[in-house]
Amino acid sequence: MTEDPFVAHRSLLFTVAYEMLGSAADAEDVLQESWLRWVDVDHSQVRDPRAYLIRVVTRQALNRLRTLSRSREDYVGEWLPEPLLTSPDVAEDVELAESVSIAMLTVLETLGPTERAVFVLREVFDMPYGELAEAIGKSAAAVRQIARRAREHVAARRPRVQVSRSEQQAVVERFLLALRTGQLLELMEVMAPDVVMIADGGGVVAAALEPIHGAELVAPLLARASRVVAAFETTAVWLNGAPAGRIEMDGEPAAVSLVVENGRVTRIYVVRNPRKLTRLDELAELAR
Helix, strand or coil, rough: CCCCCCCHHHHHHHHHHHHHCCCHHHHHHHHHHHHHHCCCCCCHHHHCCHHHHHHHHHHHHHHHHHHHHHHHHHCCCCCCCCCCCCHHHHHHHHHHHHHHHHHHHHHHHCCHHHHHHHHHHHCCCCCHHHHHHHHCCCCCHHHHHHHHHHHHHHHHHCCCCCHHHHHHHHHHHHHHHHHHHCCCCHHHEEEEEEEEEEEEEECCCCCCCCCCEEEHHHHHHHHHHCCCCCEEEEEEEEEECCEEEEEECCCCEEEEEEEEEEEEEEEEEEEEEEEHHCCCCCCCCCCC
């Protein structure tokens, strides 16, 4: 008995939905809705199950994204993507790792729903323009224009400097050590002077409501963190295909993702909203 195509391609379909939504919980809901539509289809009439399923997931994700776009306008403080625990193997596919990084997903959040869908499906999953047009209900010519605008938008905002995995790991470990021990000077040294820290508490736990700019402000704030709680631990983990950190403050978890350029941290993303931290103990299966 052959494996059902939906099951065979589930990791791919989850990755498509997650990249479009930035939320694993919402991606799982989209997959459930897509599965219900798939079981009602005459599978013998589906020539290319993979392409067909991607189209189904895309439509469901677009519907969900349009709804989320309105609700996120009322989000308390900064909205960051839901971090996923991943294996180091994800980093072997450089394009996949970049596309699911917290930094990239944050950039994708600045696109409209249609532009985001087109960018993800074209740039990450290399979907032909004809199939893309069918998936989002627009002409191929219109899709090409949307894709061009989305590429330009993302290119203007994405981190431009690529670093090796070993350099990223070294800087992340150095940062986590300085954070754990509250060493202000070491934190200042490991961060770029114009570093930006963005925190997401979702109005549920304490977090800065706006980005904090500059090492002179960020470093003292982070240095105090280990001193204001009884138990403070940091652990190096892989999140969204890159070396990152998990923090435990009196038993409450947080996820920290860093952008590294020229050996220093230029961006710090801190997710404290507990609703977004349910995936830190379970490896996510991502695929292209």
